[in-house]
Amino acid sequence: MIQIEQVTYSYQQTPVLKNVTLHESEPIISAMWGRNGAGKTTLMSLLAGHNRPDTGTIEVMGQDPYNNLAAQENLCYIQENHPLGRNWTINDMVRFGQYFHPQWNQGLAEQLIDMFELPVKKKITKFSKGMKTAAQMILGLASNARVTILDEPTNGLDAEKRKYFYNTLLETYEDNPRLILISSHHIEEIQPLCESLIVLQAGEVLFNQPMEEMREKGVLLTGRIEDVNRVTADVKVIESSQMGSTLKVMIDEPYSKTWKDIAHTQGLSIEKATLQDYLVNRTRNQEGIKR
Numbered sequence: 247m248i249q250i251e252q253v254t255y256s257y258q259q260t261p262v263l264k265n266v267t268l269h270e271s272e273p274i275i276s277a278m279w280g281r282n283g284a285g286k287t288t289l290m291s292l293l294a295g296h297n298r299p300d301t302g303t304i305e306v307m308g309q310d311p312y313n314n315l316a317a318q319e320n321l322c323y324i325q326e327n328h329p330l331g332r333n334w335t336i337n338d339m340v341r342f343g344q345y346f347h348p349q350w351n352q353g354l355a356e357q358l359i360d361m362f363e364l365p366v367k368k369k370i371t372k373f374s375k376g377m378k379t380a381a382q383m384i385l386g387l388a389s390n391a392r393v394t395i396l397d398e399p400t401n402g403l404d405a406e407k408r409k410y411f412y413n414t415l416l417e418t419y420e421d422n423p424r425l426i427l428i429s430s431h432h433i434e435e436i437q438p439l440c441e442s443l444i445v446l447q448a449g450e451v452l453f454n455q456p457m458e459e460m461r462e463k464g465v466l467l468t469g470r471i472e473d474v475n476r477v478t479a480d481v482k483v484i485e486s487s488q489m490g491s492t493l494k495v496m497i498d499e500p501y502s503k504t505w506k507d508i509a510h511t512q513g514l515s516i517e518k519a520t521l522q523d524y525l526v527n528r529t530r531n532q533e534g535i536k537r
């Protein structure tokens with residue numbers, strides 16, 4: 247469905263994406279995570295054909311998306327500030343969706359407009375931030391595009407509406423499996439939906455793995471300083487904090503039976519790190535970790 251092959255991209259000579267390679271051949275809901283400035287939006291905009299890579303190639307459903315109207319039939323890219331026409335109402339947006347997306351789901355669009363309580367006569371530019379986000383998400387979900395790219399889709403939505411959005415996304419995916427790529431800083435919130443996770447770090451792909459495997463990463467060990475140091479001497483410590491004679495560390499290891507047994511025999515307490523904390527520590531400049 248998408249093939250990104252050794253893509254590089256720079257803004258004014260500053261490299262932002264470095265040799266990015268990603269393939270997805272089957273429908274999937276995939277999460278994209280990275281720290282601010284890691285290159286998520288840049289990669290998504292290249293995939294959507296808004297810009298052209300400096301080197302490397304991109305294909306969406308077998309076609310180069312750049313400047314290619316035929317390829318756009320398979321694509322829906324919702325950016326944080328989607329440039330919806332300045333004078334558009336929701337009805338104008340729906341007409342745009344019907345025109346550009348051959349698989350447009352009108353019934354779903356109407357259901358979502360009701361659910362998000364969006365006024366149909368008001369201009370979208372006069373909407374609140376959450377209402378604008380909701381309008382964009384209606385376009386993204388009702389498009390039914392084979393490749394749907396959602397950049398930070400829930401910014402500004404309240405908790406109830408975010409939950410509704412996630413449930414609807416899953417329902418529409420079950421009805422019409424397609425590739426949905428979602429970037430978010432709130433990985434704990436979207437991880438139950440997503441079958442895989444792509445992590446970008448400084449313009450490179452650090453991970454592209456099944457979510458099931460990613461969820462197992464990161465172990466917290468707590469105990470006496472000397473015991474923790476002995477047990478972790480040969481593994482990568484990605485966070486460390488000391489209180490009196492107690493040391494707590496996060497190690498870059500899977501939360502496995504092996505580690506549970508080690509902790510038990512060495513008198514250490516063991517916990518699974520959250521995925522969010524693991525990723526934050528894993529992508530931090532590690533020079534600060536003292537042993």
Ligand SMILES: Nc1ncnc2c1ncn2[C@@H]1O[C@H](COP(=O)(O)OP(=O)(O)OP(=O)(O)O)[C@@H](O)[C@H]1O
Binds near residue numbers: 258280
């Ligand atoms: N139009 C632009 N001109 C110059 N530099 C840019 C431009 N857009 C992005 N950049 C730079 O490219 C890098 C990657 O930005 P990008 O928006 O792709 O990151 P991101 O991972 O989406 O970040 P965030 O999580 O903050 O949205 C950053 O260093 C950013 O400053």
